[in-house]
Amino acid sequence: MASDRFHVYDTTLRDGAQQEGLTLTVADKLAIARHLDGLGVGFIEGGWPGAIPKDTEFFRRARTELDLKHAQLAAFGATRRAGVQAADDPLVAALRESGAPVVTLVAKSHDRHVELALRTTLAENLAMIRDTVSHLRAEGQRVFLDAEHFFDGYKSNPAYALEVIRTAAEAGASVIALCDTNGGMLPDELGEVVHHAVSLGARIGIHCHDDTGCAVANTLAAVRAGSTHVQGCANGYGERSGNANLFTVVANLQLKRGYDLVPSLAELTRIAHAITEVTNVTPDSHAPYVGMSAFAHKAGLHASAIKVDPNLYQHIDPAHVGNGMRMLVSDMAGRASVELKGRELGYDLGPEHARTLVDRVKDLEAKGFTFEAADASFELLLRDTIHGERRHFEVESWRVTVERTRYGEVVSEATVKLEAKGERIVATGEGNGPVNALDKAVRLGLEKLYPELAKLELVDYRVRILEGEHGTDAITRVLITSSDDSGEWATVGVAENIIEASWYALEQAVSYALVRGCYEYQ
Amino acid sequence: MASDRFHVYDTTLRDGAQQEGLTLTVADKLAIARHLDGLGVGFIEGGWPGAIPKDTEFFRRARTELDLKHAQLAAFGATRRAGVQAADDPLVAALRESGAPVVTLVAKSHDRHVELALRTTLAENLAMIRDTVSHLRAEGQRVFLDAEHFFDGYKSNPAYALEVIRTAAEAGASVIALCDTNGGMLPDELGEVVHHAVSLGARIGIHCHDDTGCAVANTLAAVRAGSTHVQGCANGYGERSGNANLFTVVANLQLKRGYDLVPSLAELTRIAHAITEVTNVTPDSHAPYVGMSAFAHKAGLHASAIKVDPNLYQHIDPAHVGNGMRMLVSDMAGRASVELKGRELGYDLGPEHARTLVDRVKDLEAKGFTFEAADASFELLLRDTIHGERRHFEVESWRVTVERTRYGEVVSEATVKLEAKGERIVATGEGNGPVNALDKAVRLGLEKLYPELAKLELVDYRVRILEGEHGTDAITRVLITSSDDSGEWATVGVAENIIEASWYALEQAVSYALVRGCYEYQ
Secondary structure: OOOOOOEEEEOOOOOHHHOOOOOOOHHHHHHHHHHHHHHOOOEEEEEOOOOOHHHHHHHHHHHHHOOOOOOEEEEEEEOOOOOOOHHHOHHHHHHHHOOOOEEEEEEEOOHHHHHHHHOOOHHHHHHHHHHHHHHHHHOOOEEEEEEEOHHHHHHHOHHHHHHHHHHHHHHOOOEEEEEOOOOOOOHHHHHHHHHHHHOOOOOEEEEOEOOOOOHHHHHHHHHHOOOOEEEEEHHHOOOOOOEOEHHHHHHHHHHHOOOOOOOOHHHHHHHHHHHHHHHOOOOOOOOOOOOOOOOEEOOHHHHHHHHHOHHHHOOOOHHHHOOOOEEOOOOOOOHHHHHHHHHHOOOOOOHHHHHHHHHHHHHHHHOOOOOOOOHHHHHHHHHHHHHOOOOOOEEEEEEEEEEEOOOOOEEEEEEEEEEEOOEEEEEEEEEOOHHHHHHHHHHHHHOOOOHHHHHOEEEEEEEEEEOOOOOOOOEEEEEEEEEEOOEEEEEEEEEOOHHHHHHHHHHHHHHHHHHHOOOOOO | OOOOOOEEEEOOOOOHHHOOOOOOOHHHHHHHHHHHHHHOOOEEEEEOOOOOHHHHHHHHHHHHHOOOOOOEEEEEEEOOOOOOOHHHOHHHHHHHHOOOOEEEEEEEOOHHHHHHHHOOOHHHHHHHHHHHHHHHHHOOOEEEEEEEOHHHHHHHOHHHHHHHHHHHHHHOOOEEEEEOOOOOOOHHHHHHHHHHHHOOOOOEEEEOEOOOOOHHHHHHHHHHOOOOEEEEEHHHOOOOOOEOEHHHHHHHHHHHOOOOOOOOHHHHHHHHHHHHHHHOOOOOOOOOOOOOOOOEEOOHHHHHHHHHOHHHHOOOOHHHHOOOOEEOOOOOOOHHHHHHHHHHOOOOOOHHHHHHHHHHHHHHHHOOOOOOOOHHHHHHHHHHHHHOOOOOOEEEEEEEEEEEOOOOOEEEEEEEEEEEOOEEEEEEEEEOOHHHHHHHHHHHHHOOOOHHHHHOEEEEEEEEEEOOOOHHHOEEEEEEEEEEOOEEEEEEEEEOOHHHHHHHHHHHHHHHHHHHOOOOOO
């Protein structure tokens, strides 16, 4: 069980799920909860049982299907309706019956919201808080209070906002989390308000949104002002610009402020990505700490100094969060970064090969290639430099046709003629586009010789038109990401003709699959 | 010209271009500079002339091709090499010759970096700063200094870090920008260091990276501590986790702290998105202020209260940044903006047509269309809504073949079958790619009926793959820009198949040319 001294409280399953386009099934929620528990957060807010049937189901299944090591589940809900007893409110009953050890009650703390949204009196709102908190406490649950719109409320009527804190604390709420619901605060002002709230003596939590790009900093400002409970979401999911990214908050506090919050910080990058697999939201490669690019370096200038001391160029050792430094090969690349990249890939380039490779990279990048996003093309180029060009198949010719018939149907068909292991191969594929058709034709042709290709999948395809320099025609750059059960790799092709560029990227994607598969060269 | 009291300094074209996967041509850089000037930033750092050939060319072309209203260009470069005179250093000469009114010199301010990366003495590094700054000042340029790794340097050797500021200021640098190069700072500590630096009396700037998710807050903390020059990048582009998002910084300072920084803040959302069209980086829908989701609400509970007072649920009026509140899953097009756009194009849309058009736009945008960058497609849709669909030609079928022969030659050929003015037309075109071949075939077929088409030229072709999750299953969006001697226009096509999407955009480009040419409908 996580320590109670400082709460890491995750609300991905409730507030994070408000993100546009994000929909979680009960199974998704259970899977995310397991990941969060693996990281070691203290609390996982599972949803609103009683109000949302899927969330009622989540808490029901959690009893038998979730075996949490660190975290406790929290059920989210509202204070009782105006004019009834908490004991008689069916939504409050659903919170009791959820079986969650913690209930987090949302309550209004902004006077105008009480009047306009809740349509009750300020006094009745306080009574609702008092009554609901003490009822649930008496029934044996721990209660946290989310003071909604607290900061805007404090600006509108500070005495009332503070009265909400006092009322909840007196009724037995063990944390009052101040919510910057509309996300408009900046850290300096927010810190001052939290400071006032903390001085009341209640335990204060913080819940921020990223509408000013300051959710993480606002959370840190609240902690500095005395808050000992931080709320946030995995990967910063949430409505509008998202909630505070709990992973960034935890990494900052643990690595830079000496807090001991989660036992498995070195799993952070893996867990952050595993959760994106569940949510099906494309991972943000620029996310602090856990993004693919978070420790990637492009500038050739720095590479020689990085060799001397990598810590001169990174704010933490990426291993602390399970990430790693990556060197990108770009037109600013020098020999040092190419050698480093070679080593990262497991090749020992001598100085002469390194020089040749740098020249080839610069030459190709001048023609529009980009290797920083095409690791596999770079590795093939590196292997060609060391070993000479060797391929598992030779291309004789290919042809693609895309046709719209008079009936409005669009069909794509490709034929490739290849040679491999002494055999001449002619294969035809149909697809939902020209590249898909080419891909199918190549794999159909080669699969009987190289059965591993059956697992190859083209997972991403990107096109960029590069402006021609000095009156030449524009050129097309295609980046293809492929995968099989051993991982993902990217290749690049450049040509005036978009199909030709796609072909090159595709040919390399297949060649690289065969290199990875450790097939003998023909 | 922007005021000199507080500098909004953009480094998208230099530091932002360090982002993984981002490669800007000279034309891209010029286009982005125009957008930034349209917003009203004070300084645009164009790149490193002398060191990077593309950047030398940028400054050369900028002299004739950029007509900046607000911004001044800054050339980025390093202090002279150790052991030579600034006047004799060819890289310093390139800065002089760039013609930029401002030079921003990067200098080491971290003792270990001087020794390990620069491999010179601490004293020589100061001499390099003094000499280079005073040389460029004497030659008539304004000089800013980027104190690289300043905050880490301050931790390592505060006296030396401060000495760098003093030396640069005494030599005539008008701003010393403190760089959190590795991005590891948190706002409280950063603010304290800036406070010390400001007390030296020099004008202090700030340059932050987002490795702790605090780049915006760090920038604000520096401003609070007395910095009057903020650096950042459009959309937060930059290496690793990105630079401080200049758009978020400006919106925060202008809307929440009362600074008067840029004249066109209401253009912010449009400009932020226009820049993503140039960089071809997918816009972050969660970006503060300008993201598609930044003011989007999953309605439900709050709907009625939002009707009473929308400001209860948003931290600013989104109109201030040219964004809008969105309820449910709908797009940015409201009736008012469609009516406005119609009027702008010279059409008087009644309320009924406006409603129909909004529905069609929403429907198409949900399918991946974008009309903001395809004015001609929008106008055709508008005309179809008012007059019913009328075209100057009908398409029976088309076919494109791209073939690589056994001799390595790649040929593209297209055949189109059309009907126009009662005639059936079959035409074949060859091109350097499939779209070029289709374009030639269509024009060849229609030219004798519509001779004006001889002047039609396809001047730009852009492809974006939407939702690239299943390779070629993804949806492809093609934007085509066409021109004739009367001007330029853009059309959009969306389909699973890239050739089909291109065809739609092409067909509309030709249709629009005929509408502009005021040909009678068949």
